[in-house]
Amino acid sequence: MPESTPSSDNESFLQLELSDALLQSVKEAGFEQMTQVQARSLPTLLKGEDTVVQAATGSGKTAAFALALLAKLDVTHFSPQALVLCPTRELAEQVAEAIRALAKAMANLKVLTLCGGVPARAQIASLEHGAHVLVGTPGRVLDHLNHKRIEFSQLQTLVLDEADRMLDMGFQDELNAIVEQTPKSRQSLLFSATFPKSIAELSQRVSKNATSIKVAAVQQANTIKQVFYQFSDTSDAAAVALVLLTYQPSNAIVFCNTKVACQAIADRLLSSGHSALALHGDLEQKDRDQAMVQFANGSARVLVATDVAARGLDIAELDLVISVHMAHDLDTHTHRIGRTGRAGAEGLAVTLAGPQDDYKMRLLEDTLDAPIQLQELPAATTNAKPLVADFVTLQLNGGKKNKLRPGDIVGALTRDGKLTMADIGKIKVQNNFAFVAVQRNAVRHALTLISNDKIKGKRFRAHKLS
Structure with a gap:
C-alpha cells in the first residue's frame, strides 16, 4: 500500500482545486487553515484516488471526505453518487450535518440519513424522491438495498467512517454485502482511528491499491496530562466520584469497558447529586439522542459512556477524561484521551487502574517518555460540591419539518423581555424535535412561554428532560 508524502502545516484551502461554492462554504464554516489530516489527505482524495486514513476523532477528517465527495457531485443527476457508512446513528447524523453545511451553496443538493432506531417509512419515501448523498449505518443501508430501494449504478464515492468500530460492532458481513453492490469504478475511502489487523484486511477487500495516510496524534501529547490512580478496594463508582x-x-467523560458498569456508575453519580447521564448500547435510541444533546449543550456535566456509544459525540472543549480500567487496546486508550486537550487547550486524562490492568499499563509505558507513576486515590474532601449543571434542556415537539429554526425559538423565549440571551444556551433543531438549553432558574417561565403562545403561527409543546 503506497504512502502519501507529509504536507506542511498551516496550508490554505485556497491551494486546493475546489469550486467557488465549496470555498465559500469552507469560509463560512470558520475553517481558516487545513488541519494536518486535511492537508495530507485532500490532495489525494481530490484526485479520485482510493485512500485509507488513520486519524483520531476531532482531527478534521469529516470535512476532508465531505469536500472530496462534494467536489465531484453532479446535482442535476438525482441519484446516489456518494455513500458514507458509519457505526452509529449519532455519528451518521453528525456527518450528514457536516456535509449539508459544506454543501449549502450547492443548489438542490440532497443529503439523506439512513439509520436504524427510527421507522423506515419516512426513509422509503425520501429515497423515492432521490438523493445525491446517503449517510447511514450498515444494517439499515443493507436492508434498503435488499428491498431494491437503492440503486448504486451512479455511485462515485464510498466512505467507510470509523471503520474500526463498525468491525467491533459486528458489521463485517453487512459491509461486504454493501461493497459488492457498488460499482468497481467507485473511489473508496476508509477512515479509522485505530488500525488493527482486521482493518488492514478490510482495506484490502475494499481497495487493493489505496494510498495509506497516517496522522499521528503527536500534537496532543504536549497538551494532555495523564494521571494514573491505583484502586482495588474502592468501588468503580466511588473512585470516579473522588x-x-x-x-x-466543567465537564467530563467517564469511559467504561462494559454497559453494565457504565449504567451503574451513572446511577451512583446521579444519586450523589452530580448532573450525570449514561450512554451505551442498551439504551433506547431516543434516550441516547437525548443524552448526547444534554451533554453537548451543558445540561449534563458528566457523561458515562462505552467507547462505541461515544462515537459521534463531538465536544470542542472537554476538561477531563476518566478511564475506569485500561481500554481493551492501546489505540483505544489514545482515542479516549484525545477527546480532551483539543485545539491547543490543556486537557487531563485520568486512568483508574486495578490489578487486572498491569499488563496493559506495561504496554502503554513502552510508548511513553517516562515510567507510569501509580498514585493513591485522592482523599475524600468534605467541602467539595457535586458537579451540577447550570442549564436544563427543554424538548419541543417540532423541528425542521415544521420549518422551525433556532431564531424562532430565541424569539419565543425573549418575547416578553423577562429572559435574555444569557438565559438561553445551545439550540439544536432536528427533523422532528428541537432542543434548547435554558438556565435552571428560568425553566418554568420558558415552558410557559412556549406552551401558551404560538411560534410561527403554530403551537408547540415542550417538556423538560430529566
Whole structure:
C-alpha cells in the first residue's frame, strides 16, 4: 500500500482545486487553515484516488471526505453518487450535518440519513424522491438495498467512517454485502482511528491499491496530562466520584469497558447529586439522542459512556477524561484521551487502574517518555460540591419539518423581555424535535412561554428532560 508524502502545516484551502461554492462554504464554516489530516489527505482524495486514513476523532477528517465527495457531485443527476457508512446513528447524523453545511451553496443538493432506531417509512419515501448523498449505518443501508430501494449504478464515492468500530460492532458481513453492490469504478475511502489487523484486511477487500495516510496524534501529547490512580478496594463508582470532586471539571467523560458498569456508575453519580447521564448500547435510541444533546449543550456535566456509544459525540472543549480500567487496546486508550486537550487547550486524562490492568499499563509505558507513576486515590474532601449543571434542556415537539429554526425559538423565549440571551444556551433543531438549553432558574417561565403562545403561527409543546 503506497504512502502519501507529509504536507506542511498551516496550508490554505485556497491551494486546493475546489469550486467557488465549496470555498465559500469552507469560509463560512470558520475553517481558516487545513488541519494536518486535511492537508495530507485532500490532495489525494481530490484526485479520485482510493485512500485509507488513520486519524483520531476531532482531527478534521469529516470535512476532508465531505469536500472530496462534494467536489465531484453532479446535482442535476438525482441519484446516489456518494455513500458514507458509519457505526452509529449519532455519528451518521453528525456527518450528514457536516456535509449539508459544506454543501449549502450547492443548489438542490440532497443529503439523506439512513439509520436504524427510527421507522423506515419516512426513509422509503425520501429515497423515492432521490438523493445525491446517503449517510447511514450498515444494517439499515443493507436492508434498503435488499428491498431494491437503492440503486448504486451512479455511485462515485464510498466512505467507510470509523471503520474500526463498525468491525467491533459486528458489521463485517453487512459491509461486504454493501461493497459488492457498488460499482468497481467507485473511489473508496476508509477512515479509522485505530488500525488493527482486521482493518488492514478490510482495506484490502475494499481497495487493493489505496494510498495509506497516517496522522499521528503527536500534537496532543504536549497538551494532555495523564494521571494514573491505583484502586482495588474502592468501588468503580466511588473512585470516579473522588476524582470528579477533586478536580471539579466543567465537564467530563467517564469511559467504561462494559454497559453494565457504565449504567451503574451513572446511577451512583446521579444519586450523589452530580448532573450525570449514561450512554451505551442498551439504551433506547431516543434516550441516547437525548443524552448526547444534554451533554453537548451543558445540561449534563458528566457523561458515562462505552467507547462505541461515544462515537459521534463531538465536544470542542472537554476538561477531563476518566478511564475506569485500561481500554481493551492501546489505540483505544489514545482515542479516549484525545477527546480532551483539543485545539491547543490543556486537557487531563485520568486512568483508574486495578490489578487486572498491569499488563496493559506495561504496554502503554513502552510508548511513553517516562515510567507510569501509580498514585493513591485522592482523599475524600468534605467541602467539595457535586458537579451540577447550570442549564436544563427543554424538548419541543417540532423541528425542521415544521420549518422551525433556532431564531424562532430565541424569539419565543425573549418575547416578553423577562429572559435574555444569557438565559438561553445551545439550540439544536432536528427533523422532528428541537432542543434548547435554558438556565435552571428560568425553566418554568420558558415552558410557559412556549406552551401558551404560538411560534410561527403554530403551537408547540415542550417538556423538560430529566
